[in-house]
Amino acid sequence: xxxxxxxxxxxxxxxxxxxxxxxxxxxxxxxxxxxxxxxxxxxxxxxxxxxxxxxxxxxxxxxxxxxxxxxxxxxxxxxxxxxxxxxxxxxxxxxxxxxxxxxxxxxxxxxxxxxxxxxxxxxxxxxxxxxxxxxxxxxxxxxxxxxxxxxxxxxxxxxxxxxxxxxxxxxxxxxxxxxxxxx
Amino acid sequence: xxxxxxxxxxxxxxxxxxxxxxxxxxxxxxxxxxxxxxxxxxxxxxxxxxxxxxxxxxxxxxxxxxxxxxxxxxxxxxxxxxxxxxxxxxxxxxxxxxxxxxxxxxxxxxxxxxxxxxxxxxxxxxxxxxxxxxxxxxxxxxxxxxxxxxxxxxxxxxxxxxxxxxxxxxxxxxxxxxxxxxxxxxxxxxxxxxxxxxxxxxxxxxxxxxxxxxxxxxxxxxxxxxxxxxxxxxxxxxxxxxxxxxxxxxx
Numbered sequence: 001x002x003x004x005x006x007x008x009x010x011x012x013x014x015x016x017x018x019x020x021x022x023x024x025x026x027x028x029x030x031x032x033x034x035x036x037x038x039x040x041x042x043x044x045x046x047x048x049x050x051x052x053x054x055x056x057x058x059x060x061x062x063x064x065x066x067x068x069x070x071x072x073x074x075x076x077x078x079x080x081x082x083x084x085x086x087x088x089x090x091x092x093x094x095x096x097x098x099x100x101x102x103x104x105x106x107x108x109x110x111x112x113x114x115x116x117x118x119x120x121x122x123x124x125x126x127x128x129x130x131x132x133x134x135x136x137x138x139x140x141x142x143x144x145x146x147x148x149x150x151x152x153x154x155x156x157x158x159x160x161x162x163x164x165x166x167x168x169x170x171x172x173x174x175x176x177x178x179x180x181x182x183x
Numbered sequence: 184x185x186x187x188x189x190x191x192x193x194x195x196x197x198x199x200x201x202x203x204x205x206x207x208x209x210x211x212x213x214x215x216x217x218x219x220x221x222x223x224x225x226x227x228x229x230x231x232x233x234x235x236x237x238x239x240x241x242x243x244x245x246x247x248x249x250x251x252x253x254x255x256x257x258x259x260x261x262x263x264x265x266x267x268x269x270x271x272x273x274x275x276x277x278x279x280x281x282x283x284x285x286x287x288x289x290x291x292x293x294x295x296x297x298x299x300x301x302x303x304x305x306x307x308x309x310x311x312x313x314x315x316x317x318x319x320x321x322x323x324x325x326x327x328x329x330x331x332x333x334x335x336x337x338x339x340x341x342x343x344x345x346x347x348x349x350x351x352x353x354x355x356x357x358x359x360x361x362x363x364x365x366x367x368x369x370x371x372x373x374x375x376x377x378x379x380x381x382x383x384x385x386x387x388x389x390x391x392x393x394x395x396x397x398x399x400x401x402x403x404x405x406x407x408x409x410x411x412x413x414x415x416x417x418x419x420x421x422x423x424x425x426x427x428x429x430x431x432x433x434x
Contacts, residue, residue: 024260031251036243039250044241050348050389053250060254074228082235086203094207124236142202146237149203174198181233 005121012077020067027064035060038085045089045149055092059085090149130180138173145170194226201230249350253387327406328354329427337427338382340367340406347397349379352387359384364413368421369396370405370428381415382408404431 012033018026038059042052062084070080131139145155156166199205200213216223323345329338336354343350351367359365365384368376377396382388392400409416410423 028251031254035251036245037238037241039246040241040244041238043244048391049346050391053246053389056246056250057253057257061257064258075231079232079235082238083201083231086235086238090203090210091207094210121236121239123233124239127233127236143237145202145204146234147241151206152199152204153206155204170199170202170204171195174195174202177233178198 009076009078012081013072016063016067016070016077016080017072019064020070027060030063031060034081038081041082041085042089044147045086046092051092055085055089059088062088086149093149094151126181127177130177133180134173134176138169138176141166141169142173142177197223197226198230198234201227201234249387249389256386325400325431325433327429327431329406329408329429331427338408340429342392342400342431344397344400347392347394348389349392350387350389351382353385359410362413363410363423364415365408365426366411366415366421368407368409369399370407371399371401372403376407376421378416378419379406381411400431402430402432405429406431 012030015026015030015033019030035056039052039056042055042059043049046052046055063081066084070077075083131142134142141155141159144150144159148155150158152163152166152170155170156163159166196205196209196213200210205213213223213227217227218224323343325342325344327340327342328336329340330336339352339354341350341352342348349367364381366381367379367390369379370376377399379392379396380388380390382390405428407421407425407428409421409425411421412423416422
């Protein structure tokens with residue numbers, strides 16, 4: 001598993017650097033390898049297919065234009081791509097949906113289960129260990145925040161708890177995560 | 184008294200930013216900090232490295248083939264980025280909707296021929312789709328060619344009834360001032376026009392069709408494009424001139 005993950009990682013880094021150099025074929029290959037994962041994120045967070053398609057287009061045109069700012073010393077290619085995607089999605093969510101929506105929302109997010117061991121990276125496995133150590137409420141608030149991209153206000157409204165409560169669940173979970181991850 | 188030096192990752196705001204829980208003003212503040220303060224940038228990068236791995240839990244979804252065609256077009260690439268259709272794996276279900284060469288060819292600056300041809304493809308899916316057609320597939324699409332008064336086609340519209348969406352492809356580029364947006368309307372006999380949504384004048388646009396709209400699609404209905412203030416009609420009804428219209432027909 002690790003060997004494959006490592007090889008995949010190196011290939012992505014290489015592709016992204018070629019894209020930065022203006023290599024269109026590398027861009028096509030990067031799209032082929034990563035578009036379904038990044039589109040999954042768009043669909044998940046925007047919950048609207050059409051908007052997600054527009055978003056994916058914006059993500060990849062931005063990848064083409066900004067690939068030169070990718071620095072493998074600072075972030076893996078995967079982290080760079082996922083971060084770019086989530087940031088764009090969150091910006092879009094803020095533009096259109098700053099107000100809390102009436103949408104019914106289960107904090108026990110989200111029907112997503114942690115990726116199976118065989119598929120996930122070492123980093124993901126380590127994060128999972130630390131997440132498992134959180135209290136159930138903190139854990140689900142953290143996951144809900146990540147997978148929805150919702151603001152504290154929206155999360156609090158959707159879960160029907162005071163804003164302060166939501167903030168303290170998430171902050172505590174982040175502090176405990178950091179301690180666990182830095183061990 | 185022993186004090187530990189504050190580590191950058193101690194400030195919860197950086198983690199909250201990466202998690203996505205901050206509002207736009209707070210996000211903008213952190214983004215300014217990242218630009219000017221290497222410590223802040225390092226803290227944010229650390230959290231990104233940790234938290235983005237959570238995204239591995241999200242199931243991958245294959246995007247429709249026309250997305251890459253749009254990207255190629257937007258970036259002005261002359262040669263295709265992908266050589267094979269993405270949808271080989273499940274041709275029966277995806278059919279022409281995921282036929283990449285088709286989208287690439289229809290893409291941008293396509294002519295009236297393309298408009299006529301799309302209608303043909305939908306009527307005769309065996310010509311283009313990767314799979315043999317079924318009655319169901321043929322019955323689940325409707326098409327319309329939206330023409331100007333002089334008969335020249337401006338847009339083609341294809342409605343995918345199963346997926347509740349409509350695709351509008353410009354057939355001949357329509358000049359539009361930036362203060363204006365073209366808006367697509369469904370007009371049924373004896374009723375007020377219903378907005379389907381604002382479209383992009385010179386690029387393919389996909390819009391969702393609400394169940395209420397889907398229910399009104401029939402051979403008696405018309406699609407029309409009007410010129411509206413940027414962002415769409417403020418009143419919910421057409422306020423500007425209708426520049427193209429066409430009847431729906433089953434495919």
